[in-house]
Amino acid sequence: EAQVTQNPRYLITVTGKKLTVTCSQNMNHEYMSWYRQDPGLGLRQIYYSMNVEVTDKGDVPEGYKVSRKEKRNFPLILESPSPNQTSLYFCASRHRGGNTEAFFGQGTRLTVV
């Protein structure tokens, strides 16, 4: 089954404790991206990757890091989480070239206390 898998689904952590949210896709998509969703603000892009070892900032990259060492994986790293990073996070992937649909993971609800 074609899917984007995120882990964990839910996470409560404390300020400053490094964490990683994993994302994996099995569709051989070139493009992967991370979004955060906040009430009243919709989805905002954090980082995206056009292919292995190629990443770039989205609209809200501060406080986040990503890596793309393999085509299927695109982890989101919070080196020192803060309460304003409490949000619902989504990973998405799509084929290269535009005019293609994005496939989303089920989301990771992160709470930073």
Add this chain to the structure above:
Amino acid sequence: SQQGEEDPQALSIQEGENATMNCSYKTSINNLQWYRQNSGRGLVHLILIRSNEREKHSGRLRVTLDTSKKSSSLLITASRAADTASYFCATDLNQAGTALIFGKGTTLSVSS
């Protein structure tokens, strides 16, 4: 940068009625897409309309695009309770597909 803006923010209708949601955007686009989200879950793609298309259908969905007005509409005909969800428009800003920008969404509630 918030490119798309959906209108209305919330919509409540009865089963069997039609639901219309609108999306306005600011810059030129390669295509416009509509997605659905059920209660905090992942988004699911509904339909894509290219910048050179004016109307597209998929089952009970009808999407229109007016590039001169920079707007799109999503019509769901004969709504069902299962259509209750949030609907987002997303604009694809370039042919490379690296900038898929979402609006804030319309929350649709269909009561039986």
